Amino acid sequence: MKTMTKLLATAALVAAPLAVATTAQADGHGDDLTYILISHAPDSDSWWNTIKNGIALAGEQVGVNVEYRNPPTGDLADMARIIEQATASNPDGIITTLADYDVLSGPVSAAVDAGVDVIIMNSGTPDQAREVGALMYVGQPEYDAGYAAGLRAAGDGIGSFLCVNHYIVQPSSTERCQGFADGLGIELGNQMIDAGQDPAEIKNRVMAYLNANPETEAVLTLGPTSADPTILALDELGLAGDIYFGTFDLGDEIVKAIKAGTIQWGIDQQPFLQAYLPVVVLANYDRYGVLPGNNINSGPGFVTADALAKVEEFAGEFR
Amino acid sequence: MAQAAQTDERIKEISPLRKALIRPELGGIVGTVAVFTFFLLFAFDSGMFSSQGVLNWSIVSAQFMIIAVGACLLMIAGEFDLSVGSMIGFAGMMIAIFSVTMAWPVWLAIIVTFAMCIAIGALNGFICIKTGLPSFIVTLAFLFILRGFTIFLPQVIERKTIIGGIRDAAEGDWLAPLFGGKILTGFFQWLGDNGLIAVFERGNRAGEPIVNGIPVLIVWAIALVIFGHVLLTKTRFGNWIFAAGGDADAARNSGVPVNRVKILMFMFTAFCATVFATCQVMEFGSAGADRGLLKEFEAIIAVVIGGALLTGGYGSVIGAALGALIFGVVQQGLFFAGVESSLFRVFLGVILLAAVILNTYIRRIITGER
Amino acid sequence: MSEPIIQMKNIEKHFGSVIALAGVSVDVYPSECHCLLGDNGAGKSTFIKTMSGVHKPTAGDIIFEGKPMDFADPRDAMEAGIATVHQHLAMIPLMSVSRNFFMGNEPVKKILGLPFFDHDKANEITMEAMRKMGINLRGPDQAVGTLSGGERQTVAISRAVHFGAKVLILDEPTSALGVRQTSNVLATIDKVRKQGIAVVFITHNVRHALAVGDRFTVLNRGQTLGTAMRGEITPEELQDMMAGGQEMAQLEGSLGGTV
Numbered sequence: 007m008k009t010m011t012k013l014l015a016t017a018a019l020v021a022a023p024l025a026v027a028t029t030a031q032a033d034g035h036g037d038d039l040t041y042i043l044i045s046h047a048p049d050s051d052s053w054w055n056t057i058k059n060g061i062a063l064a065g066e067q068v069g070v071n072v073e074y075r076n077p078p079t080g081d082l083a084d085m086a087r088i089i090e091q092a093t094a095s096n097p098d099g100i101i102t103t104l105a106d107y108d109v110l111s112g113p114v115s116a117a118v119d120a121g122v123d124v125i126i127m128n129s130g131t132p133d134q135a136r137e138v139g140a141l142m143y144v145g146q147p148e149y150d151a152g153y154a155a156g157l158r159a160a161g162d163g164i165g166s167f168l169c170v171n172h173y174i175v176q177p178s179s180t181e182r183c184q185g186f187a188d189g190l191g192i193e194l195g196n197q198m199i200d201a202g203q204d205p206a207e208i209k210n211r212v213m214a215y216l217n218a219n220p221e222t223e224a225v226l227t228l229g230p231t232s233a234d235p236t237i238l239a240l241d242e243l244g245l246a247g248d249i250y251f252g253t254f255d256l257g258d259e260i261v262k263a264i265k266a267g268t269i270q271w272g273i274d275q276q277p278f279l280q281a282y283l284p285v286v287v288l289a290n291y292d293r294y295g296v297l298p299g300n301n302i303n304s305g306p307g308f309v310t311a312d313a314l315a316k317v318e319e320f321a322g323e324f325r
Numbered sequence: 326m327a328q329a330a331q332t333d334e335r336i337k338e339i340s341p342l343r344k345a346l347i348r349p350e351l352g353g354i355v356g357t358v359a360v361f362t363f364f365l366l367f368a369f370d371s372g373m374f375s376s377q378g379v380l381n382w383s384i385v386s387a388q389f390m391i392i393a394v395g396a397c398l399l400m401i402a403g404e405f406d407l408s409v410g411s412m413i414g415f416a417g418m419m420i421a422i423f424s425v426t427m428a429w430p431v432w433l434a435i436i437v438t439f440a441m442c443i444a445i446g447a448l449n450g451f452i453c454i455k456t457g458l459p460s461f462i463v464t465l466a467f468l469f470i471l472r473g474f475t476i477f478l479p480q481v482i483e484r485k486t487i488i489g490g491i492r493d494a495a496e497g498d499w500l501a502p503l504f505g506g507k508i509l510t511g512f513f514q515w516l517g518d519n520g521l522i523a524v525f526e527r528g529n530r531a532g533e534p535i536v537n538g539i540p541v542l543i544v545w546a547i548a549l550v551i552f553g554h555v556l557l558t559k560t561r562f563g564n565w566i567f568a569a570g571g572d573a574d575a576a577r578n579s580g581v582p583v584n585r586v587k588i589l590m591f592m593f594t595a596f597c598a599t600v601f602a603t604c605q606v607m608e609f610g611s612a613g614a615d616r617g618l619l620k621e622f623e624a625i626i627a628v629v630i631g632g633a634l635l636t637g638g639y640g641s642v643i644g645a646a647l648g649a650l651i652f653g654v655v656q657q658g659l660f661f662a663g664v665e666s667s668l669f670r671v672f673l674g675v676i677l678l679a680a681v682i683l684n685t686y687i688r689r690i691i692t693g694e695r
Numbered sequence: 696m697s698e699p700i701i702q703m704k705n706i707e708k709h710f711g712s713v714i715a716l717a718g719v720s721v722d723v724y725p726s727e728c729h730c731l732l733g734d735n736g737a738g739k740s741t742f743i744k745t746m747s748g749v750h751k752p753t754a755g756d757i758i759f760e761g762k763p764m765d766f767a768d769p770r771d772a773m774e775a776g777i778a779t780v781h782q783h784l785a786m787i788p789l790m791s792v793s794r795n796f797f798m799g800n801e802p803v804k805k806i807l808g809l810p811f812f813d814h815d816k817a818n819e820i821t822m823e824a825m826r827k828m829g830i831n832l833r834g835p836d837q838a839v840g841t842l843s844g845g846e847r848q849t850v851a852i853s854r855a856v857h858f859g860a861k862v863l864i865l866d867e868p869t870s871a872l873g874v875r876q877t878s879n880v881l882a883t884i885d886k887v888r889k890q891g892i893a894v895v896f897i898t899h900n901v902r903h904a905l906a907v908g909d910r911f912t913v914l915n916r917g918q919t920l921g922t923a924m925r926g927e928i929t930p931e932e933l934q935d936m937m938a939g940g941q942e943m944a945q946l947e948g949s950l951g952g953t954v
Contacts, residue, residue: 571787
């Protein structure tokens with residue numbers, strides 16, 4: 007009957023792209039080692055591209071299968087499900103962020119209990135990593151990094167700042183701002199704004215804040231998402247190079263701005279290492295039973311105009 | 326058109342097959358079969374159908390089901406609620422603020438939060454009814470209002486956007502296990518002891534089954550689906566829901582209390598969102614300002630896959646539940662099948678489009694349009 | 696002749712500065728089809744909405760079964776036995792005939808003390824009522840959307856009759872129908888009238904009115920031009936009156952001075 011044919015056609019339509027996509031990577035399991043990296047970042051966050059490249063390169067060099075997964079909207083509860091799901095697919099190791107200890111500790115410990123090796127990267131603290139039973143922590147402790155940046159800025163004579171927080175629901179973002187304020191020895195107060203994720207909105211909010219608070223001495227952005235529009239905002243306000251500007255993380259525009267003198271320094275947590283090293287560590291652990299004896303701090307490293315050549319070459323790709 | 330002559334032929338024209346096809350659940354059933362066939366073929370040995378894997382996609386599907394039941398009944402009653410996702414974030418945050426920051430007993434925090442959220446649902450409905458504005462706009466406003474408060478309140482009160490420590494606060498509470506516990510733990514332990522399901526082989530939980538019970542979340546989902554289905558198909562009120570969404574004026578003319586039906590459905594949707602939020606908060610022990618993002622669309626998508634019409638007056642709770650199942654299985658299953666996760670949205674779009682086209686076709690059969 | 700079941704006396708209805716009804720009096724008798732004629736904007740709709748409790752009259756009395764009535768809302772009127780079948784029907788195309796039939800008045804059976812919609816009973820009654828009106832349904836779960844316009848009118852009418860209507864107001868039931876469907880509806884009206892129910896039939900089609908009407912009232916610009924019995928008036932006269940009543944003076948005599 008006509009109806010039935012149409013139904014079948016519809017079903018085939020749904021299944022066709024699925025089949026194509028799967029055959030490309032269906033042989034992910036088997037005798038090879040498989041590691042899954044799970045991030046808390048929404049799809050829209052370009053910073054994680056370095057992470058994807060990092061694990062891909064490590065997988066290629068070490069000869070293991072790597073997969074990258076993330077909750078599309080950045081919802082941490084969804085991320086917990088993804089960790090559970092990854093555990094159920096029985097990989098050799100899981101590399102995950104610990105963006106919210108309360109939400110993720112359960113699924114991560116369950117993975118450990120199920121016999122999966124876990125390394126915590128990026129978000130979280132060494133203490134939390136130990137608590138959930140992870141092998142180690144690879145990353146940059148956020149508060150400490152913010153604090154170190156604050157001390158540096160204090161040394162440069164800064165007494166007030168604007169923290170452009172583009173990811174306000176993520177606790178580690180707030181910790182960066184808080185650490186920076188504490189490093190400066192001042193109250194955070196209203197100096198942190200919820201900038202949202204949209205570039206135009208970020209730009210306009212920064213401009214609005216700086217117009218309303220002309221005495222602001224410094225700007226701190228938390229990554230390319232907030233830094234890029236902030237650079238534009240400062241250009242437009244004629245403050246570029248005039249106002250003290252530090253940022254977390256690197257990207258194309260940030261590197262250019264450092265070179266141009268708009269940004270004094272970028273705090274590089276070297277995400278490449280956060281992705282690359284855990285894969286190497288896990289592979290060697292699984293193959294030869296060797297494991298470094300401590301956590302690995304991938305950052306903070308301050309990138310200034312002096313050391314830009316390599317950064318510039320690989321910004322957005324491996325830096 | 327020779328009307329009289331045709332009357333009898335037309336009666337014969339409806340074959341049993343065609344009759345079976347004009348059920349709103351059809352899209353959901355076809356989709357479910359297709360999706361499971363696909364994953365059985367491509368992801369069978371990936372752990373997707375181990376006890377742990379089954380639980381994984383079951384929980385995700387159950388979450389969708391909880392909000393889909395509310396969204397389904399509301400959509401059949403002819404209205405939308407776009408504030409569901411924000412309501413989830415808001416409800417979770419209120420429970421956290423009440424129980425952790427203000428140190429209320431958790432049961433009180435839960436009850437007060439339910440009361441608040443249901444009241445907000447009623448307000449949504451009241452504004453739609455009184456102003457005659459489309460619910461699309463009114464609830465879009467609440468999407469922003471509630472999300473704003475969800476970010477603002479914890480920042481003002483606790484200086485952060487995630488409030489944890491709810492699990493500790495819920496220790497020994499009588500109401501909390503109704504949302505965050507597991508049932509049949511003894512049965513699963515027994516299954517594990519007898520080697521019927523996988524157990525932890527090492528660590529401090531060695532010997533315990535990896536899946537140690539059915540989360541209450543799943544019980545809630547099933548209970549709400551059954552409740553919604555019975556309410557819709559077996560009661561007078563269910564008839565009023567169809568009537569209110571099919572043609573509100575016609576329903577009013579026939580003495581159906583349309584306004585009451587719609588407001589109650591807004592309240593029920595809010596209730597479902599709060600159940601979702603409470604289960605999540607009790608399971609994870611913390612409430613975050615980003616919880617529930619985009620869940621309103623996921624609920625609506627599940628409902629539409631399940632055969633409901635966006636214009637109201639037609640649909641099925643069972644269909645919506647199947648839609649949620651498809652949604653959950655596809656979302657988690659793609660990971661098992663090793664498909665690049667960014668393609669998930671592509672599949673979702675394809676399934677949605679196919680479902681909507683199928684549903685339009687079914688409606689044409691029902692109403693006899695060509 | 697029996698007593699009128701409903702008497703509308705000097706009904707006035709103003710909407711702000713607009714006078715929709717300027718003192719209309721009509722008596723409706725059981726077992727009769729009372730045709731209310733008038734051109735568009737003559738006040739027919741306002742008049743029947745007043746009769747069915749949608750509008751409250753600005754002035755005038757409604758006497759129902761000998762007692763003055765004051766309907767708060769359509770439900771009151773419905774409970775008293777005044778049912779309206781609206782121009783745009785109270786039918787929902789996507790719902791089944793039986794669900795439509797009982798919409799707002801669903802039969803209930805108790806299971807474990809909880810009230811449930813008694814679908815079996817509803818289906819049975821619907822099929823029976825439809826058969827009486829000469830419509831063969833495929834089944835009680837057939838969607839109303841698959842019925843023809845005339846069949847929908849019949850469902851609506853038989854629903855009203857089933858729920859104990861004493862006065863049945865039909866708002867332009869034939870205006871959008873073809874010839875055959877119109878005659879089906881008119882036949883239905885005849886059946887209903889024979890059951891002792893008073894039918895108020897609103898139309899602007901004189902031929903439809905004359906086919907089943909026992910009494911004819913013409914409305915024009917919010918006023919009645921009088922009521923005529925069957926046989927006292929010709930189609931041409933009715934048509935002229937609806938058209939504007941230029942020849943009103945001439946016609947007044949033939950209407951029996953009831954203006």
